[in-house]
Amino acid sequence: MSEIQVIDANIAAVAPADDLAEPPKGVWQRFEPTILGFGSIVVLLLVWEFLPRLITMQEGTKLFFTVPSEIGGTLWRMFATGAIWAPLGVSASAFAVGLSIAIVVGLPLGVLLGRSATLNAMFDPFITAFNATPRLVFLPLLLLWFGLGLWSKVAVVFIGALFPILINTYEGVRNADRVLINVVRSFGATEWGIARLVVVPNALPYIVVGLRLAIGRAVLGVVVAEFFGSQDGLGVVMVRAASRFQVDVVFAGLIVFAALSLLMTGLVKLLEDRLSRWRPQHISAI
Amino acid sequence: MMDDAAPRVSFPTRYRKVLLGSLSVVLFFAAWQAIFLLVPFNPLFISKPSLIASGLVDLITSGDLLRDLAVSAVPFLYGFSAAVVIGVPLGIVMGWRVRVGYALDPLMTVFYASPLVALAPLVVIFFGVGVAGKALIIFFLSVFPFIFNAYAGVRAVDRLLINVVRSLGGSERDLYFKVIFPSVLPYIVAGARIAVGRALIGVLVGEFFAASEGIGYAISRFGDIFALDRMFACIITIMVIAMVLTEGIRWTERTAFPWRSGH
Numbered sequence: 034m035s036e037i038q039v040i041d042a043n044i045a046a047v048a049p050a051d052d053l054a055e056p057p058k059g060v061w062q063r064f065e066p067t068i069l070g071f072g073s074i075v076v077l078l079l080v081w082e083f084l085p086r087l088i089t090m091q092e093g094t095k096l097f098f099t100v101p102s103e104i105g106g107t108l109w110r111m112f113a114t115g116a117i118w119a120p121l122g123v124s125a126s127a128f129a130v131g132l133s134i135a136i137v138v139g140l141p142l143g144v145l146l147g148r149s150a151t152l153n154a155m156f157d158p159f160i161t162a163f164n165a166t167p168r169l170v171f172l173p174l175l176l177l178w179f180g181l182g183l184w185s186k187v188a189v190v191f192i193g194a195l196f197p198i199l200i201n202t203y204e205g206v207r208n209a210d211r212v213l214i215n216v217v218r219s220f221g222a223t224e225w226g227i228a229r230l231v232v233v234p235n236a237l238p239y240i241v242v243g244l245r246l247a248i249g250r251a252v253l254g255v256v257v258a259e260f261f262g263s264q265d266g267l268g269v270v271m272v273r274a275a276s277r278f279q280v281d282v283v284f285a286g287l288i289v290f291a292a293l294s295l296l297m298t299g300l301v302k303l304l305e306d307r308l309s310r311w312r313p314q315h316i317s318a319i
Numbered sequence: 320m321m322d323d324a325a326p327r328v329s330f331p332t333r334y335r336k337v338l339l340g341s342l343s344v345v346l347f348f349a350a351w352q353a354i355f356l357l358v359p360f361n362p363l364f365i366s367k368p369s370l371i372a373s374g375l376v377d378l379i380t381s382g383d384l385l386r387d388l389a390v391s392a393v394p395f396l397y398g399f400s401a402a403v404v405i406g407v408p409l410g411i412v413m414g415w416r417v418r419v420g421y422a423l424d425p426l427m428t429v430f431y432a433s434p435l436v437a438l439a440p441l442v443v444i445f446f447g448v449g450v451a452g453k454a455l456i457i458f459f460l461s462v463f464p465f466i467f468n469a470y471a472g473v474r475a476v477d478r479l480l481i482n483v484v485r486s487l488g489g490s491e492r493d494l495y496f497k498v499i500f501p502s503v504l505p506y507i508v509a510g511a512r513i514a515v516g517r518a519l520i521g522v523l524v525g526e527f528f529a530a531s532e533g534i535g536y537a538i539s540r541f542g543d544i545f546a547l548d549r550m551f552a553c554i555i556t557i558m559v560i561a562m563v564l565t566e567g568i569r570w571t572e573r574t575a576f577p578w579r580s581g582h
Contacts, residue, residue: 069418070425077426097445154339159347165565166558167520169527170535173542174550178364249432256434257520261527268437275440283441291433 099281107281108288121289123266124255127183128293131190132251139195139247140240143202144228147236153203164196169257176262186266189258193250201243205236241305245298252294366547371555374548383537384556391522391533394450398457399518406462406514407507410469420470431463439524448529457521461514468510472503505576512568519561 082100111117146153168189179185209232217230259268267286274282331338352368360367366374378384413420413427439456446452480498489497526535534553541550 065418066421066424069421073422073426074429097441151339154336155343157336158340158344161566162558162562165516165561167516167523167561169520169523170538170554170557172527173539174554177542177545177547253434253436256437257524260437260440260524271437272440275444278444280441283438287433287437290437291429294432294434 097278097280099284103281104284104288108285111282111285117267117289120265120267120270123183124259124268124290125293127186127258127266128190128251128255130183131187131254132194132247134187135191135194135198135247135251136244138191139198139243140202143199143240143243144206144232144236146199147203147206147209148224148228148232160196160199163192164200168192168254172258172261181262181264185262186255186258190251190254193254194247197246197250198240198243201239201246202236205239205243206232208239209235237305237308241301244301248297248301249294252290252297256290362547363545364547366551370548371551374546375552375556378549378552384534384553387532387534387537387553388556388560391526391535394453394457394525395518395522397450397454398521399461399514401454401458402462402465402514402518403511405458406465406510407469410466410471411473411503413466413470414473420474424470427463427466431467435459436520436524439521440528443525443529448531453522453525453530456525457518460521461518464510464513464517465507468506468513469503472506473499475506476502505572508568508572508576512565512572515564515568516561519557519564 078101082102085098085100146156171192172185172189175185175188179188213231213235214227217227222230255266256268256271259266260272263269267289271283271286274280274286348368355367362370375384409423413423438459442456442459443452446455476499480502481494484494484498522533523535526533527539530536534557538550538553538557541547541553
C-alpha cells in the first residue's frame with residue numbers, strides 16, 4: 034500500500050486550497066466518511082445475518098452458510114474456553130521468530146546495500162527474483178528440509194518478511210540527504226557515524242513502511258505454512274474445521290489473524306510516531 | 320562546442336550494474352555446483368545445477384512442463400481478467416463518486432488486510448477441484464490491488480489540469496483522454512504489478528490444496544517422490560515466470576509513463 038500512501042502525502046502538499054476550497058464543514062460533512070464507512074460495514078453484516086431468513090437456500094449451501102452471529106459466538110467461545118490460546122501461541126511464535134530474524138538480517142543488509150553500489154548490483158538479481166516469486170513455491174522444499182514443525186513455518190515467514198524490510202531500508206538509505214552526509218563528513222565523522230547520525234534517521238519512514246508490509250506478509254506466511262505443512266497452530270485448526278464444514282470456525286480464525294496483523298501494524302505505528310518526534314513536518318505516511 | 324558531446328564511457332562502466340549482477344548469478348551457480356566437491360552430496364536433500372538443468376530439459380522435451388504450465392495458466396487468466404474487469408471500474412467509481420469511496424474504503428481495507436488466503440480451503444470445498452474454484456481464489460486475491468490503485472489514481476487526478484482543459488475549451492472527451500486516462504493508467508499498471516504476484520500465490524494455493532495437475536501440484540509431487548532435481552527445475556521455472564511478468568510490467572511502467580517514478 035506504499036504507493037497509495039505516497040499519493041495522499043503528495044495531494045496534501047500540492048492541492049491548492051484557494052478557489053477549490055469547500056465551504057466550512059458542518060458536523061455531517063466532517064463525519065460523513067466515518068459514518069458511511071461504518072455504515073456500509075454494518076449494512077453488509079446485517080444483510081449477511083438475515084440472508085438465510087430472507088431467501089431459501091439449497092441444502093448443500095445451507096451446510097456451508099454461516100452468519101455473523103454464529104461467527105461471533107464461536108469467537109467468544111474460543112476465547113472463553115481458552116481453546117484458542119494454544120494454537121494461537123504456536124502460530125504467533127512462528128510469526129514472531131520469523132519476523133525477528135527477518136528484521137535482524139534485513140535492516141543491516143539493507144543499510145549495507147544502500148551504501149555500497151557494488152554490493153547492491155551483485156545482490157540485485159537475487160532480490161528481484163525472490164521478491165517477485167510467490168514464496169509459497171518454496172514450501173514443499175522447505176517442508177523437505179525442515180519437516181513439519183516450527184522451523185519450516187519460520188522459514189516461510191522469514192522469506193516473506195525479509196524482502197519488504199530489505200528493499201525499503203535500501204530505498205531509505207539511498208534517499209538520505211547528500212547535503213547532510215557531506216556536512217557530517219566534513220566535521221570528521223566515520224562511516225559508522227554517518228550511518229548513525231544521518232542515514233538511519235532519514236531512512237526511518239521507509240523502514241517503517243517496510244515493517245508494515247513485512248507484518249502483512251508474515252501473517253500470510255504463517256497462515257499458508259500452517260495450511261499445508263503443519264500439525265498445530267491456528268491455521269491447522271482452520272483447515273481441519275474447513276474440512277468438517279465448520280465454516281464459522283474458519284471465519285473466526287481469519288478474524289483472529291486479521292486482528293493480529295492490525296495489532297502489530299498499530300504497534301509499528303506507535304513506534305514510528307515515537308521515533309519521529311524530531312521531524313519538523315510530520316509526513317508520517319510515506 | 321564539439322567537445323561538449325556526451326563523454327565516452329567505456330562498455331564496462333556503462334553496464335556496470337548488469338555485468339555485476341550477471342557475474343554474481345554465475346558465481347552463485349558455480350559455487351553451488353562446486354561445493355559438492357567438498358561437501359557430500361545427498362540427492363534426497365538437495366540438488367545441483369547440472370542435475371537441475373538436465374531435469375529441466377527432460378521436463379521440457381517430454382512436454383510435461385508446458386502442459387502443467389498451461390493447466391495452471393487457465394484459472395490464472397480467468398481470475399486475473401475478472402479482477403481487472405471488476406476491480407478497475409469499481410476503483411474508478413469509488414474515486415469519482417466521493418461518497419461511494421467513503422462508504423467502500425474501510426470495507427475494502429478490511430478485506431485487503433485480512434489473509435484471504437485463509438478462505439481458500441473453503442472455496443475449494445465449495446466449488447470443487449476444478450477451474451472455477453481456483454479462478455475464484457485468484458480473483459479474490461488479485462482484485463484488491465486493482466481497486467485500491469484505480470481509486471488512488473482517480474483521486475490523484477490534478478484538478479488544476481481539469482480546470483485548464485475546461486477553460487481552454489476542451490470537451491468531455493478531451494478531459495477523459497488527455498487528463499484522466501493518462502493520470503489513472505500508471506496507477507492501474509502498478510496495481511497490475513502487485514496483483515500478478517498475488518494471483519500467482521492464488522494459483523499455488525489452489526494447487527497445493529487440491530489438484531491433480533498444474534505446476535504447483537508438480538512441485539509438491541516431485542517433493543513427495545524426492546525427485547529434487549525436477550522439483551528445483553519447476554521452482555526455478557516459476558521464479559523466472561514471476562520475474563519476467565513483474566519486471567516486464569515494471570519496464571512497461573518506466574517506458575510508457577516516464578513521468579512516474581514508481582516503486
